[in-house]
Amino acid sequence: QSVLTQPPSASGTPGQRVTISCSGSSSNIGSNTVNWFQQLPGTAPKLLIYDYHQRPSGVPDRFSGSKSGTSASLAISGLQSEDEADYYCAAWDGSLNNYVFGTGTKVTVL
């Protein structure tokens, strides 16, 4: 059972903005950095955001991350059809001594 909670689904039309929340606690998001991963259908996950809001090279700037207290968020601006994927937040949990993933959010482009 994951300790990071995400909404199971999110959707939008092309060009819209979609936001995904990730709720944790003081032992994970509240005290350690958050990564976001994108998993396109049938493929391995890929790093999308690290250290709450940093983008690796090659990731479009329409993807952005933020953190407030014990929650993090991923925003996708200017939604595109190729953004249809599963998105996972993740962080180290200092109480469990485990790396924990969020429950995952499936993004659908209508």
Add this chain to the structure above:
Amino acid sequence: EVQLVESGGGLVQPGGSLRLSCIASGFTFRSYWMSWVRQAPGKGLEWVTNVNQDGGERYYVDSVKGRFTISRDDAKNSLYLQMNSLRAEDTAVYYCVRGVGGAGAYWGQGTLVTVSP
């Protein structure tokens, strides 16, 4: 180009053992924490275990403690996962991941482990 290539997956009976391997290339393997992350069919991601650069620190999710062992061989740029006493709930695609919690996180393509009679 960074590459992580997993192997060793397959069909095994409950109670059996498997050893997964991951060969790394395209980066300085000895400089990174390495992890195994699994994904059961149709389910989300679950971190399983990780090991630090010199092998002195290892952490495991509770469900595999005492059954799984992570190890690395920097001379061979290789990461391993020895899985014993396998259960049906261990059925998943197992991914080898470089530095899952950092800026350089990179995933292999995964190897499927199926535990079934």
